[in-house]
Amino acid sequence: MADRTITFTGDTTAAAGTRSDEVVLAISPAFADFFSQTIVGLPHADVIRQILAGIEEQEVAARCIRVRHSSDLAVVAHAAARLSGSGIGIGILSRGTSMIHQRDLPRLSSLELFPQSPLMTLQTYRQIGSNAAQYAKGESPEPVPTLNDQMARPRWQAKAALLHLKETEQIRKQARPVEVTPQFAEPTSEALGT
DSSP states (O other), X not given: OOOOEEEEEEEEEOOOOOOTTEEEEEEOTTTTTXXXXXTTOOBHHHHHHHHHHHHHHXXXXXXXXXXXXXXXXXXXXXXXXXXXXXXXXXXXXXXXXXXXXXXXXXXXXXXXXXXXXXXXXXXXXXXXXXXXXXXXXXXXXXXXXXXXXXXXXXXXXXXXXXXXXXXXXXXXXXOOOEEEEEEEXXXXXXXXXX
């Protein structure tokens, strides 16, 4: 069965937000571009749809940017937080690793970190969006529950390293973050085989 797809359009330099009720979602250089799914095969379109739904359910605005100058999750997430009117941002790498960040925290700190991308589900991504929106409203939500599998790292380490290398090849050192708009496409009847 064919998956829903996503592309991001726009190339205007991202500006600091003025809305105190927004969350900025920053995607990494290869997200929904060179790659189309996470390390475990979750389509990027479904991941973004869930994060945005989680934000919208909290009645908070969402804005998307693409960060091309780094494949470091802390850099991507902190860029989102710095440009967010509320000071809250989400960063996500192509393989699915994610972070909720706050503008006034040091770059290597975060509100919530989701480092084990092989264990992430679409429901987890929706909860990440919801929690980020709650932080933007000044609330203190319970952290998103995460699974822990001590064997996930050794089992996925080689693939994660390869994905990171490919993501890093997409970096443009001097590029500034740009505003992007997600464009979702449903599978066509031809892709579905009907």
